[in-house]
Amino acid sequence: MRLFGRPQRPSAHQLRLSARPQRLITRPQRLITRPQRLIASLLLAFIALLPLLLAAPGQVSAHAALKEAYPAAGARLESPPAEAKVSFNEKLEASIGVLEVLDGNSAKVTNNKAVLSEDGLTLTLELPSLKAGAYTVNYKVISEDGHPVNGSHVFVIGEPPPAKDASTYNIHTQLGHEGHSDDALTTATLLLYAVRFLYYVALMLAAGCALWPLLYRSRWEGISQLLRERFAKLPAQALVLVSLLYVFVESTQIMVGQSSEEWLPLFTSTSVGQSYVALLLLAFAGLSLPVGRNSLRAVWGLLLLATETWNGHAAASSPRWATLSLDFVHLVGAALWAGGLMLLIALWYGERKEAGRFAESFSRAAWISIVVLSLSGILLTLLYMTKLEYLLITPWGILLLVKAGLVILVTVIGFLLRRRMKRSGFPSGILLKADGALMALILVIVGVFTYISPLPANEPVSWHKMGSEMHVSLRITPNVPGSNEFITRIWMFKSLGNPESVKLRLVPIDKPEVGAIEIPLEKFQDDEISTFDGYTKTAYRTTGTYLPFAGLWRAEIRVVDEKGVEREVQTSFRNY
Structure with a gap:
C-alpha cells in the first residue's frame, strides 16, 4: 500500500454522492416569517375552540325570527285594527325596515312609515279605518347581525265582498244556475247576439226619436206631418216586436235546464226578469202615446233607457x-246620436231643405254625444275592470278597443260633415251613409260585449307531478282572490315511509316585494280513489283566505321524509 505518491482517481459513484450536498447547499433556504407564524397560531387556536363553540349554541347570535304579529295570520276581526305590529326575538336595524298592509287590489292602504320600538324588537304601523275585506301584512326587516327577514300573512275584517271576476257578470251565476258556459260560439249563441243587435238598434232609435222632437222643438213644426208621425210611430212599433223576440230568446237561454216551476220566479223575483217585464210594459205603452205630446214621449224614452241600465253590467x-248613473248617461248619449242620425237621413231623402237646417243642430248634438260617450265609457271601464291590462286579454276588452276605433272614425266623419255643411249648407249623402254604417257596426259590438264579461274567468287549479320517489298534486278551488279550499296529496315511495312534514307556500311572482304566504295544512282522511303501486298516499287540506289579491302566483310544496330528506316541487298559476 502506498501512503505517498500519486492520488487515486474517484469513482463515478463517489462523484454522484459528493454532488448531492453541493446542490442542497446552493438551494436557498425557506425561512418561516413572523406573520406566517401568527396566522398559523390563530388557525390552531380557532380549531381548538371550534368544539366549544359548537357545544354552546346559545352563546352564538341567531338570526332574527318573527315572534308575534297583530293582526295574526288568518285572524278574522269584527272591527278594523288601529295598527299592525310585528315583533321579533332579536333587535332590528333602526334605519332599515318595511311594514305595510295591502288591500284586495295589492295596493298599500297607507303611506305611513312603520315605527321601531325603543327596544328595537317591534315594528308598528298606524292604519286608517279599513273596510271589510282581506288584507295582507307584508314585512321586510334586517336584524342587527345583518340577516334579512321577510314574510307576509293575511287577515280578514268582517265579511269580505265576493271576488270580482267573470262570474260577477254571468247571469247564470247571479240566478244560482250552475253548469252553463257562454264561451262556446254555437248557433244558439249567434242567434242570441243577432237578436241583441236588433234590440239595441230598436231601443236606441225609439229612445232617440222620442228625445229629438223636444230638443228640436223650435223647428219641429216645420217638418211635414207625415214624417213626424212616421218618426214617432215606426220606432215604437219596431220596439214592441223586437222586445218580444228579445225577451223570449234571452229568457229561454237563461232557463236552459231549469224546471217549468222556475219561470214565474224569474219574472217576479229577479232584477233581470223584472227589467224584462218593465221593458215590455213600456214598449206597449209607447204605442198609445200621442204624436204631438213631445214632453211625454221624451219621458217615455228616458224611462226606456233607465230600464236597460238595470239589465246589464252596470x-x-x-x-x-x-x-x-254612468250607464244611463252613456245610453242617453248613444240614443241622441242614433235618433238624430236617423232623422237626418230621413230628412235628406224626404225634405232636403229641412235636412240642411237640422244638420246644424245635429252636428252640435253629435259632438256633445261623442264627448259624453267617451267620458262615460272610460269611467265605466275603470269601474268594471280591476286591471286595465285585461283589455288586451279578454274578448270584452278587444271589442271595446274596436268600438273606440269606430268612434274615432265617427268623429272624423262628423268633422267632414260639418265642413261640408259650412261650404254648401247640405250634408253629404255618402258621409251620411258612412255614418249610418258605422253606427250599425258599433251596435253590433254593443250587442255582443254587453253580454260577455269584462273580466277574465278564473279556473280551479288542478296540478299533478309524477316522480320516481314522490308524486304530488295540488288543488285550489275556486282559485279566486279571497276564500279558497287547498288540497295537497303526497304519494311517497314505500321505502321512504310517510312524510314527516308537508308545507305549502304561495309566492306572488308579479309582486316580488311581498313575502311568501304560509298555508297551514291539516292531514285528513281522503276518500278519493287515487293510488299508485308501491306508493303510500297522505292528504292535507285547509280552507281560508290565503289568496288575498289577484295575480300570478307560485306554489311551493316542501316535503320532508322520515329520514329528514327534504324535497320541493313548484308550480305557477294565475287568478284574476
Whole structure:
C-alpha cells in the first residue's frame, strides 16, 4: 500500500454522492416569517375552540325570527285594527325596515312609515279605518347581525265582498244556475247576439226619436206631418216586436235546464226578469202615446233607457249608484246620436231643405254625444275592470278597443260633415251613409260585449307531478282572490315511509316585494280513489283566505321524509 505518491482517481459513484450536498447547499433556504407564524397560531387556536363553540349554541347570535304579529295570520276581526305590529326575538336595524298592509287590489292602504320600538324588537304601523275585506301584512326587516327577514300573512275584517271576476257578470251565476258556459260560439249563441243587435238598434232609435222632437222643438213644426208621425210611430212599433223576440230568446237561454216551476220566479223575483217585464210594459205603452205630446214621449224614452241600465253590467258592478248613473248617461248619449242620425237621413231623402237646417243642430248634438260617450265609457271601464291590462286579454276588452276605433272614425266623419255643411249648407249623402254604417257596426259590438264579461274567468287549479320517489298534486278551488279550499296529496315511495312534514307556500311572482304566504295544512282522511303501486298516499287540506289579491302566483310544496330528506316541487298559476 502506498501512503505517498500519486492520488487515486474517484469513482463515478463517489462523484454522484459528493454532488448531492453541493446542490442542497446552493438551494436557498425557506425561512418561516413572523406573520406566517401568527396566522398559523390563530388557525390552531380557532380549531381548538371550534368544539366549544359548537357545544354552546346559545352563546352564538341567531338570526332574527318573527315572534308575534297583530293582526295574526288568518285572524278574522269584527272591527278594523288601529295598527299592525310585528315583533321579533332579536333587535332590528333602526334605519332599515318595511311594514305595510295591502288591500284586495295589492295596493298599500297607507303611506305611513312603520315605527321601531325603543327596544328595537317591534315594528308598528298606524292604519286608517279599513273596510271589510282581506288584507295582507307584508314585512321586510334586517336584524342587527345583518340577516334579512321577510314574510307576509293575511287577515280578514268582517265579511269580505265576493271576488270580482267573470262570474260577477254571468247571469247564470247571479240566478244560482250552475253548469252553463257562454264561451262556446254555437248557433244558439249567434242567434242570441243577432237578436241583441236588433234590440239595441230598436231601443236606441225609439229612445232617440222620442228625445229629438223636444230638443228640436223650435223647428219641429216645420217638418211635414207625415214624417213626424212616421218618426214617432215606426220606432215604437219596431220596439214592441223586437222586445218580444228579445225577451223570449234571452229568457229561454237563461232557463236552459231549469224546471217549468222556475219561470214565474224569474219574472217576479229577479232584477233581470223584472227589467224584462218593465221593458215590455213600456214598449206597449209607447204605442198609445200621442204624436204631438213631445214632453211625454221624451219621458217615455228616458224611462226606456233607465230600464236597460238595470239589465246589464252596470247593475252587477259596484259602486252601484256610480255604474248605473254612468250607464244611463252613456245610453242617453248613444240614443241622441242614433235618433238624430236617423232623422237626418230621413230628412235628406224626404225634405232636403229641412235636412240642411237640422244638420246644424245635429252636428252640435253629435259632438256633445261623442264627448259624453267617451267620458262615460272610460269611467265605466275603470269601474268594471280591476286591471286595465285585461283589455288586451279578454274578448270584452278587444271589442271595446274596436268600438273606440269606430268612434274615432265617427268623429272624423262628423268633422267632414260639418265642413261640408259650412261650404254648401247640405250634408253629404255618402258621409251620411258612412255614418249610418258605422253606427250599425258599433251596435253590433254593443250587442255582443254587453253580454260577455269584462273580466277574465278564473279556473280551479288542478296540478299533478309524477316522480320516481314522490308524486304530488295540488288543488285550489275556486282559485279566486279571497276564500279558497287547498288540497295537497303526497304519494311517497314505500321505502321512504310517510312524510314527516308537508308545507305549502304561495309566492306572488308579479309582486316580488311581498313575502311568501304560509298555508297551514291539516292531514285528513281522503276518500278519493287515487293510488299508485308501491306508493303510500297522505292528504292535507285547509280552507281560508290565503289568496288575498289577484295575480300570478307560485306554489311551493316542501316535503320532508322520515329520514329528514327534504324535497320541493313548484308550480305557477294565475287568478284574476
